[in-house]
Structures are given as C-alpha cells and as structure tokens.
Amino acid sequence: MLRDVLESLPHPPKFLVVDDEDDVRVLLREYLSGLGLPVVEARDGEEALRLFEEKGPFEIVITDLVMPGLDGLTLIRRIKEREPETIILAMTGYARDYGYVDVVLAGADDLIQKPFSFEEFEARLARLLREWKLKEELQALSIRDVLTDIFNRRYFEERLLEETIRALRQDYPLSLLMIDVDRFKLYNDTRGHRDGDLLLKALADILCRCTREKVDQAFRYGGDEFVVLLPHTDTRQAAKVAERILENYREAGFSPTTLSIGVAKLLPVENPRKSADDLVRRADEAMYRAKRSGGNRVEVDPESL
Structure with a gap:
C-alpha cells in the first residue's frame, strides 16, 4: 500500500x-x-x-x-x-x-x-x-493560468514578495520583465478569439523556452500582459533575456502583433513590500514607454541602469 x-x-x-x-x-x-x-x-x-x-x-x-x-x-x-x-x-x-x-x-x-x-x-x-x-x-x-498553463497573477504576487525578501536579505540582483502584446485587440477582433488564445499560449511557451528552468518564473499577469521574475539577474542580463523573447516572438509569425517589454531591477525602498511594489511600477512604466515608442522594442527603467 x-x-x-x-x-x-x-x-x-x-x-x-x-x-x-x-x-x-x-x-x-x-x-x-x-x-x-x-x-x-x-x-x-x-x-x-x-x-x-x-x-x-x-x-x-x-x-x-x-x-x-x-x-x-x-x-x-x-x-x-x-x-x-x-x-x-x-x-x-x-x-x-x-x-x-x-x-x-x-x-x-x-x-x-x-x-x-x-x-x-x-x-x-x-x-x-x-x-x-x-x-x-x-x-x-x-496557481496556474487555465489557458496558458503558466503561473497566474495571484501566485505572482506571492512569489514576488518571497523573491524580494530573499534578494534583499542575501544581497543578489532580482529583475522583472513586464510584457504586453501590441495590437492584440486588433488581432483578436480580426482573427477570432480562438486564434487569440493560440497566440497567448505560444507567447507563454516562448517565455518558458527563453528563461532558465526552475530559476526564472513566467506568469500571466492578466489579459495579454505577462511578467517574468529573474532572480540572480542584473539589468544587463535581464535586457538580454528580453531581447531574446522579443526576437523569438517576431519569428513566431503573429503579425501584426509585436511585444513591448519593460525591464526593471529591484531597488531597496523602506521595506520588502514597498520594494516589490516599486519594482512592478518601474517595470510597468518602462513597458508603457516601449508602447508609446511604437512597440516591438525593449525599454529599460532608467533607475535600474
């Protein structure tokens, strides 16, 4: 037995x-x-x-x-x-x-x-x-997103705080990628929701293939937004991962969609919870700068340089 x-x-x-x-x-x-x-x-x-x-x-x-x-x-x-x-x-x-x-x-x-x-x-x-x-x-x-089978936002919030506490305590770099699909609504409206779902699944697969297994973690943040946690990764290394994701997505052939990716590194701010929130805010702002510049690009948070 x-x-x-x-x-x-x-x-x-x-x-x-x-x-x-x-x-x-x-x-x-x-x-x-x-x-x-x-x-x-x-x-x-x-x-x-x-x-x-x-x-x-x-x-x-x-x-x-x-x-x-x-x-x-x-x-x-x-x-x-x-x-x-x-x-x-x-x-x-x-x-x-x-x-x-x-x-x-x-x-x-x-x-x-x-x-x-x-x-x-x-x-x-x-x-x-x-x-x-x-x-x-x-x-x-x-903790899994039903559509893409990667981690969901609820688990991201949990893991983000845990990784933030660990990174601050052990003094190693932690980076975050914030990813948004450009023109996803147009793709969804013209191709249909089934093709839109296939695109999101393909992007989730790209995120997993372009990151380190059992070290980095990819999450569906909501809708067509995704995030990737990169422990032991500084800004320069994180930007390289982001460029690799961007290139793999370009090759996947989901025109006219592209990706806007924001990159930020953890900085200590009062306490771990505020530091984690600040990391998300700066990665999000970098991602929106990429979108305002036309998308299909990686933007790095200036405070992380």
Missing part, C-alpha cells in the same frame, strides 16, 4: 523527524531514507525550529510531544504559524497526558502512540502522504 502511494507522488516530500530519543529518531530516519524520502533530524524543539529556517520548509514533520526545552505542542503551533500547509504527525508515549483532540487543536494532523508497530506507522504515513499529494494537486491548480 505504502509503495503504491510513494510511486504516485509528484515528487518526494521532505521530512523533519524530531525526537530526543536517539533510538527512535535514528530508526525513523533510516526507515524513511530507505523509502527514498529526504529526511532531516532534530533532537529537540529548538533545533527543529532552527532547521526549519535553515533547511526548510519541510512538507511533513514527525515529532515527539515530550522533549526537554520546547515541547512538542508548542513546536507544532510554531510550525503551523510559519507554514500552515505543513503536515504533522505527533508521537507520544504518554497517552494519559496527551489526547487526540489536544494535538489536533495544536495543529497536528494525526497522533500515534509509542511504542508503535511498523504496520501501524506505514498505515498512518500512507494516509498522510495521500493527504499531502491532494494538497499539492489543489495547490498546482490554484
């Missing part, structure tokens, strides 16, 4: 095992590793929170409840505050002190009593993995 569940997963979830008993912690680590699952272990709640910051987030946490220092229930609450989607399996050998209702109210998804058999552990684990897989599938649906 567990093997079937593991084979159906989109990718292996990352585990954090927390227990002050070395025998239990090592046994679980070796068992999960033997299933091909990535595992990190912690001896107590404080170490678990530190690892969550340094090596997380973790999709599934297995934690004891009775530990020195930070206890399991507090750890569960702290994890859920940081990552509400984390799935947590609590363990305890003190059944009279901790009930199922207590741990569920704290945020855990299940409770297993020590000592437990591997048959019982496998059954609980299989259920939690099925639950995690369902969450992953629902998350994937919620």
